[in-house]
Amino acid sequence: MAYEEVKVKEPIRFKLLSIMSLLAFFGIWEFIVDAGIVPRTMLAAPSQVVVLFIKKLTQANPDGATLGAHAWMSAKEAVTAYVLAIIVGVPLGLFMGWFKVVRGIFRPIFEMIRPIPPIAWIPLCIFWFGIGIWGKVYIIWIAGIVPFTINSWVGVNMTDPALIQMARTYGATDWQIFTKLCVPSALPMIFGALQISLAYCWTNLVGAELLAADKGLGFLIEMGRRLAMPEMVVLGMVCVGIGGALIGVVVDKLEKRLLAGIRR
Amino acid sequence: MERSVANEVVKHVKEKKPWTVGRVLTNEYFLYVVSFFTFLIVWHYIAAAGLLGLATPEATLKEMVRLMSVRLAGKNLFGHAWASSRRIIIGFAIGAAAGLPLGLLMGLNKYINSIVKPVFDLFKPMPPIAWISISILWFGIGEPSKIFIIVIGSFVPCVLNAYSGIRIIDPELYDVIRVLGGNRRQEIFYVSFPAALPALFAGVQISMSVAWTCVLAAELVSSRSGLGWIIIRGMKLTKPELVLGGMAAIAVVAWLFSVAASGLEKVLCPWKRGIKEL
Amino acid sequence: MNPKIECRNISKVFIQKGKQRVHVLEDISLEVMHNEFLVILGPGQSGKTTLLRIIAGLETPTSGQVLVDGKEVTGPGQDRGLVFQSYMLFFWRTVMGNVEIGLKLRGVDKKKRREIAQHYINLVGLQGFEKHYPHQLSGGMKQRVGIARAYANNPEIMLLDEPFGQLDAQTRMFMEKETERIWQTEKKTVIFVTNNIDEAIYLGDRIVTLKDKLPGRMDAIYDVPLPRPREHTDLEFVKLRQEITDRSELVL
Ligand SMILES: Nc1ncnc2c1ncn2[C@@H]1O[C@H](COP(=O)(O)OP(=O)(O)O)[C@@H](O)[C@H]1O
Ligand SMILES: [Mg+2]
Numbered sequence: 101m102a103y104e105e106v107k108v109k110e111p112i113r114f115k116l117l118s119i120m121s122l123l124a125f126f127g128i129w130e131f132i133v134d135a136g137i138v139p140r141t142m143l144a145a146p147s148q149v150v151v152l153f154i155k156k157l158t159q160a161n162p163d164g165a166t167l168g169a170h171a172w173m174s175a176k177e178a179v180t181a182y183v184l185a186i187i188v189g190v191p192l193g194l195f196m197g198w199f200k201v202v203r204g205i206f207r208p209i210f211e212m213i214r215p216i217p218p219i220a221w222i223p224l225c226i227f228w229f230g231i232g233i234w235g236k237v238y239i240i241w242i243a244g245i246v247p248f249t250i251n252s253w254v255g256v257n258m259t260d261p262a263l264i265q266m267a268r269t270y271g272a273t274d275w276q277i278f279t280k281l282c283v284p285s286a287l288p289m290i291f292g293a294l295q296i297s298l299a300y301c302w303t304n305l306v307g308a309e310l311l312a313a314d315k316g317l318g319f320l321i322e323m324g325r326r327l328a329m330p331e332m333v334v335l336g337m338v339c340v341g342i343g344g345a346l347i348g349v350v351v352d353k354l355e356k357r358l359l360a361g362i363r364r
Numbered sequence: 365m366e367r368s369v370a371n372e373v374v375k376h377v378k379e380k381k382p383w384t385v386g387r388v389l390t391n392e393y394f395l396y397v398v399s400f401f402t403f404l405i406v407w408h409y410i411a412a413a414g415l416l417g418l419a420t421p422e423a424t425l426k427e428m429v430r431l432m433s434v435r436l437a438g439k440n441l442f443g444h445a446w447a448s449s450r451r452i453i454i455g456f457a458i459g460a461a462a463g464l465p466l467g468l469l470m471g472l473n474k475y476i477n478s479i480v481k482p483v484f485d486l487f488k489p490m491p492p493i494a495w496i497s498i499s500i501l502w503f504g505i506g507e508p509s510k511i512f513i514i515v516i517g518s519f520v521p522c523v524l525n526a527y528s529g530i531r532i533i534d535p536e537l538y539d540v541i542r543v544l545g546g547n548r549r550q551e552i553f554y555v556s557f558p559a560a561l562p563a564l565f566a567g568v569q570i571s572m573s574v575a576w577t578c579v580l581a582a583e584l585v586s587s588r589s590g591l592g593w594i595i596i597r598g599m600k601l602t603k604p605e606l607v608l609g610g611m612a613a614i615a616v617v618a619w620l621f622s623v624a625a626s627g628l629e630k631v632l633c634p635w636k637r638g639i640k641e642l
Numbered sequence: 643m644n645p646k647i648e649c650r651n652i653s654k655v656f657i658q659k660g661k662q663r664v665h666v667l668e669d670i671s672l673e674v675m676h677n678e679f680l681v682i683l684g685p686g687q688s689g690k691t692t693l694l695r696i697i698a699g700l701e702t703p704t705s706g707q708v709l710v711d712g713k714e715v716t717g718p719g720q721d722r723g724l725v726f727q728s729y730m731l732f733f734w735r736t737v738m739g740n741v742e743i744g745l746k747l748r749g750v751d752k753k754k755r756r757e758i759a760q761h762y763i764n765l766v767g768l769q770g771f772e773k774h775y776p777h778q779l780s781g782g783m784k785q786r787v788g789i790a791r792a793y794a795n796n797p798e799i800m801l802l803d804e805p806f807g808q809l810d811a812q813t814r815m816f817m818e819k820e821t822e823r824i825w826q827t828e829k830k831t832v833i834f835v836t837n838n839i840d841e842a843i844y845l846g847d848r849i850v851t852l853k854d855k856l857p858g859r860m861d862a863i864y865d866v867p868l869p870r871p872r873e874h875t876d877l878e879f880v881k882l883r884q885e886i887t888d889r890s891e892l893v894l
Contacts, residue, residue, distance in 0.1 A: 114474060114475075114478040115478075117475065117478040117479050118478045118479070118481065118482045119482075121478070121479045121480070121482055121483055122482045122483065122486075125483045125486075141501070142501050142502055143498075143501075143502075200390060200392050200395075201390055201395060203392060203395075204390075204391075204392045204393075204394070204395020204396055204398075204399060205395055205398075205399045206399070207396060207399070208396050208399045208400045208403065209399060209400075209403050212403075212615065213615075215614075215615040215616075215618045215619040215622070216611055216614055216615045216618070217573070217576045217577045217580050217614065217618065218577070219493075219577050219580045219581050219584065220580055220592070220595060220610070220611050220614050221611075222584060222595075223595050223596065223598065223599035223607050224417075224607060224611075226599065227417050227599070227604075228416065228417070299491075302491055303491035303492070303493055303574070303577060304493075304577065305491075306491045306493045306494045307491075307493040307577065307581045310493065310496060310497070310581065310585065311581070311584050311585065318493075318494070321494060321496075321497045321498075322497050322585075324497060325497035325498070325500055325501055328501075330498065330501055333497050333498045333501065334498070336494070336497075337490055337494045337495070337498065340490055340491065340494045341486070341487070341489045341490035341494075342489075344489035344490065344491065345489040348489060534730070536726065536728070536730050537730055537732070539695075539700050539718075539724075539726075539730070540726070540730050540732070540743075540791075541743075541747065542699075542700060542717075542718045543698050543699075543700065543718045543722065543723065543724040543792075544720070544723075544743060544744035544747055544791075544795050545718070545719060545720035545744065545747060545748060545795070546747040550747050554732075554743065554746075554747070555732070558732070558734040558735075559732075559733075559734065561734065633734065634775075635733055635734050635735075635736075635775040635776075635777065
């Protein structure tokens with residue numbers, strides 16, 4: 101028999117080091133605040149953050165909404181904008197990759213808008229939409245659309261030219277080649293954009309909420325600063341981090357599932 | 365065109381087609397020009413009709429030209445562009461100087477990796493913009509708080525890319541050094557570093573765009589100079605041409621930064637020059 | 643005369659993914675004489691690469707030992723040069739940079755280094771390509787760089803791992819002629835691994851065949867007494883080819 105199962109001892113010391121490192125991190129953080137090495141107006145100890153977290157689960161004050169309401173608002177904005185970015189960005193990129201005319205029309209506009217950081221649209225957004233949800237959705241959408249467009253476009257361009265040539269000799273039309281060859285071969289690249297785009301969306305969401313919002317995790321952070329409550333700032337940051345990580349895990353699973361789907 | 369593939373020379377001969385009206389109309393570059401001007405014209409009419417609160421492209425351009433000589437809060441347009449750029453350059457330099465070596469060390473040494481990685485992973489999913497508020501609590505509203513955000517913003521992608529740059533190296537490349545009689549130190553200097561360089565640059569490029577987002581956000585929240593400040597100023601004075609002019613200036617400067625970064629990459633990674641890229 | 647290289651009862655077991663035990667080589671014993679051109683012929687997965695890496699000192703055998711000049715091998719050394727199956731060129735270095743790397747590691751000064759490297763670049767027929775980067779070269783040219791890189795380090799033993807496995811038939815035949823020419827100019831002890839019978843008979847003084855896989859075992863040893871340069875259509879050539887094929891049922 102060629103393969104035979106064996107048990108090899110995993111080097112446990114690396115795991116131990118990791119756990120110790122995390123414990124040390126939180127320990128030192130708690131200590132420097134409790135001992136007053138860092139003033140309480142600048143940083144909150146982990147314990148204070150936990151206390152505030154429990155409180156904010158039910159209480160709306162002092163910032164006007166419970167933690168759940170803030171998180172729900174952020175999630176709503178992020179998901180709406182993300183889905184809109186897929187709906188618009190993917191077809192745009194695919195068409196730009198394959199049809200010269202579409203590329204000719206949209207590329208200059210795309211290239212002009214691309215270097216503008218999405219955050220820079222905030223003043224215009226406030227003017228157009230006020231500080232409601234749609235202004236933020238617009239900014240996040242602008243952020244999220246770029247990776248989808250570029251990856252779809254690159255994906256189409258990476259289609260094996262030999263296959264295209266072969267399809268042509270069999271008399272396939274441009275449209276058939278596009279739908280039967282280019283789109284499937286661009287799929288891995290498009291799935292690759294799911295993560296990139298998401299991270300970018302999440303960053304800009306926080307930026308948008310920081311500047312123009314009355315609800316949301318970014319707003320919570322900014323309120324913490326205005327009210328001089330570092331524990332609220334840290335709580336907001338932690339929530340943003342956890343939210344980002346959570347959505348990241350979901351999208352990662354989705355990407356793996358989708359990729360496995362096309363391999364079959 | 366001539367190309368050599370495995371001792372064979374492949375020749376491509378392009379067929380010359382006559383220029384017909386249809387071909388001109390569907391020519392990509394012709395369409396670029398048409399698209400560009402259509403964009404400007406549509407923008408012009410929307411603005412002229414007083415819709416969307418926009419300024420016309422001419423008014424925007426005129427405002428930008430005016431700002432080149434007229435001082436706003438003590439600085440002309442170049443002064444503000446420099447104020448933003450300076451924050452990025454300083455913040456980025458600190459972030460990269462700390463992040464790249466740390467990422468390389470994490471990639472090269474298991475012990476360092478298992479100590480640093482868990483703590484780093486705590487901070488990784490947190491967008492750098494989320495640090496703005498606490499940075500103001502720590503450093504006030506002056507320069508240091510803005511630079512701090514950019515340090516954070518460029519630190520994370522630098523670490524990540526340096527780390528994965530080392531991790532994706534084919535281990536057989538190290539074997540080359542070993543059979544030639546090299547030691548571990550030489551493996552690192554002659555394989556790890558150069559092979560990770562393209563990934564480092566990818567990190568630098570991501571850092572750049574993150575840095576621009578960060579600096580703008582910081583300037584929008586609180587500042588007295590910089591391109592972000594110009595935009596906010598335009599909003600407060602309800603001068604749309606100032607807002608749009610500021611956005612255009614940001615686009616130009618951010619684009620120049622990315623051109624500079626890829627130029628530097630071409631100089632430092634000469635082997636990538638011949639490879640066609642999109 | 644003592645053999646240059648001696649493999650004594652080598653076996654190798656890998657542990658994959660931290661839990662699977664894979665038996666790759668079983669009881670391999672062979673001897674290679676000074677300046678001999680030994681070919682190891684075997685199907686894929688028979689552990690050829692692993693055997694070569696053990697001789698190079700990149701892997702340690704699970705049991706058995708390798709002796710070079712009567713001394714046990716404990717690690718890689720400058721006396722053995724390895725040409726990799728998948729080229730393994732440094733894509734960030736030019737042809738010159740790749741060929742001179744071994745000398746650079748040993749601190750040979752630049753002028754001397756360039757001189758030696760240039761000699762081997764010329765020897766493998768790459769003059770004029772010194773400033774090219776690997777991605778600008780064809781497969782055959784890449785492998786020439788790999789060969790020059792190993793030669794420039796002036797090892798006493800050359801280990802070549804299916805160096806032409808990824809080339810088309812024509813380039814491959816051409817490269818075999820070149821290998822013979824280079825070997826005749828710079829006499830070395832050579833172990834050449836291949837899965838191609840014609841290549842084996844064309845090049846080898848002696849052929850060791852491996853059989854089975856996981857683990858691979860020794861099958862037979864053939865002497866190739868044909869004069870060089872050899873002809874693929876030569877009667878003796880064809881006979882030997884038939885003999886090996888019959889025995890090993892190796893399909894070309
Ligand atoms: N470093 C390694 N770790 C685990 N398994 C290995 C390793 N190197 C080779 N193997 C296994 O050894 C087997 C034989 O490989 P190889 O020596 O490359 O054979 P060949 O060169 O004849 O094709 C393969 O099945 C491979 O999976
Ligand atoms: Mg092999």
